Amino acid sequence: MGNVVYLSGGVGGARLAHGIAKAVDAEHLAIVVNVGDDFTHWGLSISPDLDTVMYTLADLADVERGWGLQDETFHALSMMQRYDAETWFQLGDRDLATHVLRSRWLREGLTLTKVTARLCHALGIAPRVLPASDTPCATMIDTAGGTLTFQDWLVRDRARADVKRVWSRGEPRPSPALLEALDRADTVIIGPSNPYVSIDPILRVPGVRERVAARRTVAVSPIVHGKAVKGPLARMLQTLAGAEPSAAAVAQHYGTLLSGIFVESGDEAAIHDVAVGAGGTVMQTRAQSLSLAHEVLAFADTLPSHRAR
Numbered sequence: 001m002g003n004v005v006y007l008s009g010g011v012g013g014a015r016l017a018h019g020i021a022k023a024v025d026a027e028h029l030a031i032v033v034n035v036g037d038d039f040t041h042w043g044l045s046i047s048p049d050l051d052t053v054m055y056t057l058a059d060l061a062d063v064e065r066g067w068g069l070q071d072e073t074f075h076a077l078s079m080m081q082r083y084d085a086e087t088w089f090q091l092g093d094r095d096l097a098t099h100v101l102r103s104r105w106l107r108e109g110l111t112l113t114k115v116t117a118r119l120c121h122a123l124g125i126a127p128r129v130l131p132a133s134d135t136p137c138a139t140m141i142d143t144a145g146g147t148l149t150f151q152d153w154l155v156r157d158r159a160r161a162d163v164k165r166v167w168s169r170g171e172p173r174p175s176p177a178l179l180e181a182l183d184r185a186d187t188v189i190i191g192p193s194n195p196y197v198s199i200d201p202i203l204r205v206p207g208v209r210e211r212v213a214a215r216r217t218v219a220v221s222p223i224v225h226g227k228a229v230k231g232p233l234a235r236m237l238q239t240l241a242g243a244e245p246s247a248a249a250v251a252q253h254y255g256t257l258l259s260g261i262f263v264e265s266g267d268e269a270a271i272h273d274v275a276v277g278a279g280g281t282v283m284q285t286r287a288q289s290l291s292l293a294h295e296v297l298a299f300a301d302t303l304p305s306h307r308a309r
């Protein structure tokens with residue numbers, strides 16, 4: 001399988017990152033993570049998708065919640081409640097150490113890539129975890145009631161408003177490490193993440209889409225039997241693409257970017273112009289994440305190793 005770049009966002013993306021990191025040697029793997037969810041909260045720089053990947057790879061993640069740390073307490077949060085401060089985004093006490101250190105190092109002038117490398121090194125994470133951009137590029141959600149930042153829409157308002165448009169605010173800039181990882185990649189795997197709010201923000205970073213398009217690229221469908229495993233994707237496909245939620249609708253969204261798509265067995269119907277692999281894509285255990293990683297990588301290896309440039 002050579003050098004692999006894995007694109008990740010959200011909880012589903014992090015789940016498969018765990019299996020990919022076990023299936024691919026660290027020196028042949030780079031995990032590129034969405035930073036469109038990032039925002040400032042309680043005066044701290046929060047990078048939810050980077051933290052979800054980091055905690056998952058370090059086996060510290062709270063598995064059923066999908067984000068934050070296991071064995072977490074929320075005493076700081078309850079004190080914030082007493083001060084009548086914002087508590088809609090639940091930052092745990094152990095989780096706060098990550099946000100405090102990231103915020104301090106960013107203030108000291110380190111890039112988000114460097115900050116992430118320090119945190120991952122301290123947690124004993126071997127593969128490179130690379131932010132999609134070293135500059136802010138916040139995902140914005142246009143709704144009938146106005147424009148919301150991603151976390152306000154998803155968490156504060158519980159994704160109530162229908163999405164009319166998703167866009168990125170800011171000038172995203174890829175790190176040299178990110179472009180070098182893509183230049184060396186033999187295979188790009190797109191995780192079972194929300195294409196609109198987790199993967200498109202990565203593809204919009206200058207230099208990323210054309211490198212992915214020029215390589216063997218396989219996406220893992222985040223829709224299983226017409227339903228999103230987690231989050232608002234099913235409704236977004238209806239409102240943004242006018243499509244009923246399906247693996248075929250996801251393949252349609254990515255279009256010619258993909259060499260192949262890997263779907264839940266039984267979801268192969270109506271997928272054209274792209275190779276289709278199928279297997280068990282729901283990951284409740286680490287064993288299922290590892291077996292899915294092996295199946296996806298084996299499927300990718302059956303596809304032409306490079307694309308017409």
Ligand code: FO1
Nearest residue numbers: 010011037048051067068088089090091155
């Ligand atoms: N998601 C929620 O739905 N509610 C929360 O209170 C919440 C807190 C939180 C704290 C730290 C963190 O890293 C992630 C957190 N998330 C929470 C998930 C976050 O909204 C992510 O952006 C989603 O997982 C989508 O990527």
